[in-house]
Amino acid sequence: MTATITPYRSSQQTARDGFTQLVRSEWTKFRTVRGWVIAMCAAALLTALAPIELSATAQNHNSLDTVATGPAGDAVIDDFYFVHQPLTGNGSITVRVTSLHGVGPMPQLPSGFTPFPRTQPWAKAGLIVKASSRPGSPYAAMMVTGGHGVRMQYDFTHDTAGLAGAASVASPRWLRLTRSGDTLTGYASTDGTHWTEVGTADLAGLPSTVQAGLFAASPAYMQANQSFGGNNNGIGGGPSQAAAVLDHLRLTGSWPARSWTGGQIGGGEGGPASIIQSNGGKVTVQPGAPGPASPDHFRQAAGTFTVAGSGDIAPYEPVTDPLLVCFYGTLIGLIVVIALGAMFITAEFRRGLIRTTLAATPRRARVLAAKALVAGSVTFAAALVGAAVAFPIAQHMLNRNGWKAPYYQVIPLFSTTGLRIVLGTAGLLAVAAILALAAGAVLRRGAGAVTSVVALVVFPLILAVVLPLSPANWLMRLTPAAAFSVQQAVPQYSQVSHSCLPYNGCYPLAPWAGFGVMCLWALAALAGAMFLLRRRDV
Amino acid sequence: MEATIEVAGLRKRFGTTVALDGMSFTVSPGQVTGFVGPNGAGKSTTMRVILALDAPDDGRALIGGLPYASLRHPLNHVGALLDAAALQPSRSARNHLLWLAHSQGLGTKRVDQVIEQTGLRPAAKRKAGGYSLGMRQLLGIAAAMLGDPPVLMFDEPFNGLDPEGTAWIRGFLRALAAEGRAVLVSSHLMGELQGNADHLVVVGRGQVIADTSVAELLTAASRDRVTLRTTARPEAMTVLSHAGATVAATDHDTLTISGLAAERIAALLGQNSVPFSELAAHRATLEEAYMELTRDATEYRAQELSSGAAQGAEPTGQESR
């Protein structure tokens, strides 16, 4: 019987041995379970609805701040004391700074707040050339700061570091600003002889006659306060004031020396200090101690100037990032996609179907890669639709609820920030689904995988609230929750001291860097899952 | 590629339990090879090792000379039904076959062919969760047939089938073998394989006890034993012993003779005028042969069961049909 057997040959010959067919197979698996498809549609719907719902109830409290409109049309703080005179044509202005320190009484803060340092790190004084004395007009400035050395700044958002260290009589700082057409160049020196260029500013359309001279400012001190179990978590603060001593003021070129006039630019913050506390929806303003004494802003004696000022010349950063707050609504969709990502593989383990899968494709790492690709892409597509719908509608709602320019600028969908938020939100959900898939492959149990990924991705946001700022920030650097920074709508500038809390929109990592942290978690989890899947019997 | 399965020296432990203890056999094309042994003998583990689902501690398993894990479209080489319950209940049978087909680069046409071949068409669009065990077995067989492979493995395919389904599978297996395919069918019931398998690999305690054709096994087990009922026992014993037979007294009027054919005994007793009332040639059934072979393994299991650990839900394997 066995002698005359012709061995059978399969009639099904397939030439391709591609990863594509594996992806197609996993896609077929996903789309043929109706419950999963429905859940994914629900996740997309929730991703759209939750931010819209949150924005529809949002109340605006940010009118407490005084802001101006900057050259780029964005909101800026432009409050400082200005000792100036009009100057026409090209020329150069030089000064020596021997001191910058905080002055005046400190505002009294409620218990729980740590006392303010007297000299603010971003207190600033030095030279400024400004298009006009109108708040928000273009400018370029060379300055010494309380804690960040010499800087050249212009038009609010631009900041270049110069010499490090504070100015003192023993170690003074020489500053120079030179105008040539629309271009201003900043120089710094320690001895008035050897100069280093710090930077140049191109202020297009700068009028022929500008206001130039000395300035001083000290930003309002804001502090994140958490009372750990009490009920007054939030942000508190009040104004501060700094005084600078300057001499060797010299004008050259076509700039003749005339007399100097002192004056406050912008609203100033010389009024009674108020303590602002904001905890999400709750904002309270308490009267504080009298503010910095302000009659003596400017003194000139024998070539030595003392200029004292309060306020800041900087981009405006609201205490809360309302759009980011609304986009926290995507957490609901996130939890749904975590469950789906985990179940995409644990359902196979639970029913033994994984054996059929791995017998059909013995190269197990590829199976997991195909699954990750399908889970990630499907989630990305669903979340992208949800986020793209929510983005303009939520902003429209915010606008209707009083979040208007200049306090809040509507971000177009097709802008760097708009695309980053929408694509980033979709990416955040997609990577979370992949992380859950990997956890599912490692733990082989749906409940365990969902719990551990929720504990990793969502729980840090809860823990951050009960931790002091520094450990909370570490949590937001190291855990996958760092990725929520892609939803940050208000830009953060290094030349502004932020005092808000991570869950209010201040993340220690830049948006895409935070997203990268979560990607690293997902990659590590996938690598671990591939290793275990290849090693284990199924 | 040759349509064979070669298993050589497989060893595997799960903790302190030895599942495979030097398992070696070969499955040849063109015949149905029965893979029998009591529950826990290592049949399913061997099949999982062949499919590279479990890694053996030692030894190897080859499909047509190649390790399974090196096959690029494995379902074109081996089709296997391991566990008919391994289904996503909310997915329809056709979609289950569809993703499996896609993973091999096959299309819907082939899916519809195997659905037709296994007679699943009326139920193909229903959710697999609502299938009876028999229908799940058919779906598993359809999945195994997707790549039209030269080697097929079925783990307990008769479980949960009605007599009609059992008959269908028997015919199906025979037809597959007749096409020149190698077919390995596991069962813990020898009766299921009688009149079906050409070759048998009998296993117990993780080892091969017998690797033989069905005919050889039966001959070996019968050993030409003849039962003789007679009132003249001493005379009969003398006559038959002289003729070279081994004679044992089993009862006060019964003798069991081996070494002589029944016809020869009848002739000898007639020549010597020894009276007898009954002469019966004993033909072993496949079941008896199997019981004989696996007695060790069975005793081992019985001891294990009686020595505590009540494993009530486990079906007992030794009942015959």
Add this chain to the structure above:
Amino acid sequence: MNALHAEWTKLRTVPSTAWLLLTAVALTVGVSALTTSVVKCPASCTADTTKLSLTGIMLGQAAVATLAVLVMSGEYSSGMIRVSLAAVPRRTTMLAAKAAVVTGVVLVTGAVSVLGSVLIARLLLPDNGFAPISLWDGPTLRAAVGSVLYLALIALLGLGAASAFRDSAVAVTVVLGLLYIFPIIGNLILNAQWQHRIERWTPMNAGLAIQATKDLKALPIGPWPGLGVLALWVAAALLVGGLLLKLRDA
């Protein structure tokens, strides 16, 4: 009584039970120790040290909820539910037996976790400039006992959800979503009225009011009424879960 015994045997013979209980203790004590060690007095002297030293409950509850979910949905995934219901045909009796056993186990685990957290806090607090907490202090004792009860209620919430949803992953997702999403949204929502509502009526926010020992008048909801709100959620979950268990085919 037999049903109770059967459920106890089932629970203790599943290896995941021991693992999850250990995880619950480790997470609770670990997170509590972490938060207690990083909050220091000159910076935040107004901290509610009792509440601070019980912070880990917020993470430990995830393991407890998972355990409770698996007690019920584990039976569905293995098909054991048919055997269980054949042995104890009255489904409410089975649910009650499961609830009793899970509650007992979680009360013991919760007590261990809370005691561990309080002991570590006693060691850490003086170094950070705080007075050590004592269980002989009325509000602290209430917070400690209340935290144990809180964990038991979370377990029952998980059991109810698992009876309603049957699939373990789905039930865990619903429970964790219910617990964790509200506190995050509640911290952020730009609407004082809704913030107040969330703090009063959602399971985790209301339930954990039991841990507060300072500024009680300023709390959106009192400690015991807060735990009562959680109990209402639990009652609703068990009612719906029990009804579905009774009405559906197993």
